Amino acid sequence: MPFRSVEDRKEYMKRYMQLPHAKEANKKRSLNNYYKDKESWKERVKRRKKEIRQIVMKHYGGKCKCCGESKDEFLTIDHINGDGAEHKRKIGLKRCGNRFYQWIVKNNFPSDLRILCWNCNCSLGFRGYCPHGNIKKGEKATNKSLPLFEMPV
Ligand SMILES: [Zn+2]
Numbered sequence: 001m002p003f004r005s006v007e008d009r010k011e012y013m014k015r016y017m018q019l020p021h022a023k024e025a026n027k028k029r030s031l032n033n034y035y036k037d038k039e040s041w042k043e044r045v046k047r048r049k050k051e052i053r054q055i056v057m058k059h060y061g062g063k064c065k066c067c068g069e070s071k072d073e074f075l076t077i078d079h080i081n082g083d084g085a086e087h088k089r090k091i092g093l094k095r096c097g098n099r100f101y102q103w104i105v106k107n108n109f110p111s112d113l114r115i116l117c118w119n120c121n122c123s124l125g126f127r128g129y130c131p132h133g134n135i136k137k138g139e140k141a142t143n144k145s146l147p148l149f150e151m152p153v
């Protein structure tokens, strides 16, 4: 169909897109793209997250310092000084989120962190001791136990 001007063409397309079948096809197309992109993007992020967590876990020995649990799903990073929640609040990170792992790498693996499994960590956190008896809560953080924080990019 010949158009006299760009405006004419635009107008035609606008009207065409209002037709039910065109609308439907367009919606389907963009949805397909959305899901395709979203999937691969999600996969990429997931892989990257896993990698950085593995780097951190490997550095700290890959198992619970108390009971020796080594299944990754059970492991978490603990602050030896027991001021983890406070520290994370200060630097604006979610507990055990990926940004925390990024932060650890960026700050050259601070030596006052360790790996604990959820069991040992929770027991220590809620009761102040772990029944395994292999760890105890560290001294309260002294004036300078953690390096200055820089927001990861
Ligand atoms: Zn444990």
Ligand SMILES: [Zn+2]
Residues within 6 Å of the ligand: 066, 067, 119, 120, 130, 131, 132, 133, 134
């Ligand atoms: Zn324990």
